[in-house]
Amino acid sequence: MEDKSPTMPYMLLRNFRVLQTRPTSQGQTSYCEYYAPNPVECPGCEARDVVFYDYYKRRAMFLLRGYEKRNLVIKAKRYRCPHCGRVFREPIEGLMAWQRSSIDLRKHIAARYRQGVCNKNIAKEFNVSESTVERIIHERYEAKVKEILHYPAPLVIGIDEHKIHKRRFATTIVDLKNHRVYDIIEGKSETSIGARIRSYPGRMQVKVVCMDLSSPYRSLVQRCFPNAKIVADRFHVIKLVLSTFMEFCREMQPDIRWNRPITGVLRTHGANLTTAQKATLKAFLAANPIIAVAYEFKEKLCNLLNNKKKTKAQCLPLIRELKHCMEQMRSEATKHFHALAKTLSKWFEPIIRMFRFSKNNGITEGFHRKIKGIQRRGYGYRNFENYKLRVLVECSHGR
Ligand SMILES: [Zn+2]
Known part of the structure; x- marks a missing residue:
């Protein structure tokens, strides 16, 4: 219908009169003339009595009816200002200067x-x-x-690393109170991220920093957020206990490596098992008394570590119990549990602080899953700034 009526020229996107449309290698291409809806003003002195100077051609892509792409070859005007002598191109509605596609x-x-x-x-x-x-x-x-x-640095921060590509890492700083990513920095060493963190407004007011137990960030955080308390991340502490326990089980009973139903049941917290799973577990533990002892210990330790939002007074018996557990690991258990006890004692303070808080880095882990999705959609992210922008936009909506 576009070029059929000679009396009513087809107007495309209200300001473009189509002269001709034909298919090209880039799809449909329309040759059109632009009619400015508003009087043209000199960009230098805002005078309106500008005079036509000449035509120029501009190519750009526009969107028709909200979905269809159309290439336009636009015949547009240049004007001259009689007051300041400036020659300029008329602005085209919906198209920014220097861009080749419409807004x-x-x-x-x-x-x-x-x-x-x-x-x-x-x-x-x-x-x-x-x-x-x-x-x-x-x-x-x-x-x-x-x-x-x-906005200034959040009061409660989660810090964690994730992989961007092969051996490239990034550090995410998460606002745990508002569930959003506050910043993302390339690298994970102090030299690459220290300066950036020190530039945060309000870093002295940061109260709590949550991190996992193997974190290389511990001393960095102590220096950059001097008034913050480091709190171990419950998600990671429990993960560590579980992996220690599973390693122990595999050594005692190498067959279970291939026995998914059993490993799943052993990992799961006792309270979350179905009746059928409980029966499976009971039978398995009856046949493996050594694992049964370790299982009971693991359950006790996980229950203990799951305590949250306790008062100071309520924490005291928990701390005593944790000390007792560690003592048991050192004196009675195998080498796997020795290593676990060692880690727990190295991070003892951050772990016992966990009893007072409810926040955890599970939120950060959730963001990392989202980030994986972003990584899959992009193409490698050679440019870290691009990558960072996307993560910030997609993970900074807050709750
Ligand atoms: Zn002027």
Whole structure:
């Protein structure tokens, strides 16, 4: 219908009069003339009595009817200002200067990304290069991050590392109170992340930093957040107890390695087992009395470590019990439990503080799962800044 009526020229996107449309290697291409809806102003002196100077051609992609991509070859005007002598291009509504795609199209591409479509497929869908997609997403996210990131360091922080690619790591700083990623820094050593952390506004007010037990961050955190208490992360402490216990079981009973139902039952907290699982467990433990002893110990230790939100007075017996457990591990158990006792005593203070708190780095782990999804959608993230922007935007909404 586009070029059939000679009296009523087809208006595309209200300001473009189509002269001709034909298919090209990049899809449908429309040649059109631009009609500015508002009077043109000189960008230098704001005068309105500017005079037509000449035409120029501009190519750009627009979005039709909210979904269809169309290439436009636009015949647009240049004007001259009689007051300041300036020659300038008229601004085109919906298209930023120097860009080759309309604002709507760029928004649409960013929305496709948020729906979980990967860069490569978006690039195919719109017939643009992957780097264009990358640039558009980056540009839209950058604006958003500027809005978000102007708040001081959170009072309760979780710090953890994750892998970006092969041997590249990043450190995530999570606001545990508001469930959002506060920052993400490339690297995990003090030299790469120390300066950045020291630049946080309000770092002296940080009260609690939550981390796992193998963390290389401990001394760094003590220096960067001098007023914060380090709290061990419950999720990781329990994980460590479980892996120690499972290692012990595998050594005592090598067959269980291949016996999934049994390993699953052994790992699960006793209270969360079904009746059938309880029966399986009972039979297994009856046949393996040494594992039965260790199992009971593991359950006791996990129950103990699961205590949270206790008062100072309530903590005292828990601390005593934990000390007793560690004593038992050192004197009565095998080498696996010796190692566990050693770790627990090295992190004794952060662990007992855990009884007072309810926060844990499980939240950080959740973000890491989300980050994995982001990594799958992007293409390698050679550029850390791009990567960081996306993580911040997608993991900083808060609750
Ligand atoms: Zn002027």
